[in-house]
Amino acid sequence: MAPSRPTNELPATLHExxxxxxxxxxxxxxxxxxxCGELGLDFVWLDLEHGGPDPxxxxxxxxxxxxxxxxGIDPLVRLPDTDPTLVRKALDLGARNxxxxxxxxxxxxxxxxxxxxxxxxGGPGDRGLAAPRxxxxxxxxxxVEREDEQTxxxxxxxxxxxxxxxxxxxxxxxxxxxxxxxxxLSVSLGHPGELDxxxxxxxxxxxxxxxxDAGVPVGGxxxxxxxxxEKAAEGYQILHLGSTTGALQQAIGGWLxxxxxxxxx
Numbered sequence: 001m002a003p004s005r006p007t008n009e010l011p012a013t014l015h016e017x018x019x020x021x022x023x024x025x026x027x028x029x030x031x032x033x034x035x036c037g038e039l040g041l042d043f044v045w046l047d048l049e050h051g052g053p054d055p056x057x058x059x060x061x062x063x064x065x066x067x068x069x070x071x072g073i074d075p076l077v078r079l080p081d082t083d084p085t086l087v088r089k090a091l092d093l094g095a096r097n098x099x100x101x102x103x104x105x106x107x108x109x110x111x112x113x114x115x116x117x118x119x120x121x122g123g124p125g126d127r128g129l130a131a132p133r134x135x136x137x138x139x140x141x142x143x144v145e146r147e148d149e150q151t152x153x154x155x156x157x158x159x160x161x162x163x164x165x166x167x168x169x170x171x172x173x174x175x176x177x178x179x180x181x182x183x184x185l186s187v188s189l190g191h192p193g194e195l196d197x198x199x200x201x202x203x204x205x206x207x208x209x210x211x212x213d214a215g216v217p218v219g220g221x222x223x224x225x226x227x228x229x230e231k232a233a234e235g236y237q238i239l240h241l242g243s244t245t246g247a248l249q250q251a252i253g254g255w256l257x258x259x260x261x262x263x264x265x
Contacts, residue, residue, distance in 0.1 A: 003136040008096040008150040010043060010074045014177065014217040019232050022076060024243040028052045028060070030067035032244055037071025044073055045240060049080045049101045058093055062133065065094040076238075078156065082108050084115030084126065091116055091151060092132035099154035099179055104161045106168035113174055116153045118144045121173040152176030154219070158184035163203045170214040177238060179219040180207050208234065 013020050022043035025032050028051070036044050046052060046064060053060035061077075068075050074097055079086045082100040090098050098116070103109050117125030125148075131138030134147065155162075155169060158181030162169065170178065182195050182204055191197040204220075211218035212235040219238025222228035228239050 003139050005094075005134075005136070005140065005146075005150075006069050006072055008074055008152075009072075010076070010097050011150060011152055011176070013042065014152075014237050018237070020074075020238050021228075021241055022238070023247075024240055026051065026243045026245045028064065029244075030063045033064050033073065033075070034067040034071050037068065037073030041073060041241075043076045043097070043238075044068065045076045045078065047078045049078050055079060055086055055090060061090070061093050061095070065133075069094075082112050084112055087112050087115045087153065088128055091127065091147070092130065092134050094133045096147075096150050097152045097154075097176070099156055099177070101156050101181075102159055102162075102184065103155045103157070103169065104159060105165045106172050109155050109169050109175060110172045112155075113153045113172055113176075116151050117174065118148055154179055154217075156181045156184075157207045158182075159188040160185075160203070161188075163206055166207050166210045167214075170210060170216050175216060177217040177219055178207065178211050179238065180204055180221075182221065208236070211235075 010020055020042035022041050022045055023036055024045040024047060025036070028046065033044050048055045055061065065075060075095060076097045076099065077090055077095045078099050078101060079090060080101065082103060087098060100109065100112050114120045115126045118127050118129065119125050135143045153175070154177035155175065156179045157163060157166065182200060185203055186192055186194055186197065186200045189199050189203060191200055194200060208218055217237040218235060220231055220236050221240045222231060222242070228241060231239055
């Protein structure tokens with residue numbers, strides 16, 4: 001019997017109009033990845049742009065992917081660059097959901113999306129056909145068809161240029177989703193950290209409404225569950241609930257605050 005890979009549930013979730021809830025794992029721990037699957041989260045966001053292992057270091061990423069496969073959770077891997085070589089590398093290691101940082105325009109996004117496909121937009125894709133881990137080292141059946149069906153490539157919209165080009169970016173064939181990055185967007189617009197600045201809020205809404213109108217799934221950061229619920233009602237389909245370090249800070253800080261004895265620190 002030929003080996004098979006677990007189904008990537010994220011494409012079906014988005015296609016059906018449902019919401020995927022996940023966590024940013026800032027520990028990059030296989031144990032945490034596995035546990036998040038047991039807890040019932042839809043995805044774990046592995047941010048290789050701002051931290052984590054070097055994406056060229058195959059073993060580190062493979063360990064995270066192995067832990068994810070055991071409990072059926074889908075990693076969402078943000079790459080540190082839009083270079084198609086990085087896209088192909090991550091996919092061959094076994095990632096199926098990747099997204100690009102700091103995109104500037106549609107041509108850049110199209111190159112990256114095409115690099116993740118064997119067939120693309122009615123013509124040839126630009127993904128390498130070999131026998132890597134994603135193919136179960138050559139043993140998997142229907143590899144080409146399943147990978148094209150199961151792979152998502154998204155783009156982070158976090159620069160002023162990307163906001164200005166949002167309609168062209170959303171028109172890129174087979175773009176899996178766009179993810180709004182308000183922090184870098186605030187820097188790009190000249191208001192670093194001011195997420196409530198009118199210019200930043202307007203840019204975020206421009207992207208959200210354009211994506212919803214275009215039928216392209218949109219993702220974003222949740223700032224508390226009231227904000228998550230509001231964003232879900234506004235059409236967001238990929239929502240970040242928080243981070244592992246944030247969850248630890250909240251839990252441990254609460255325990256320490258509730259301690260009634262004396263401490264030396």
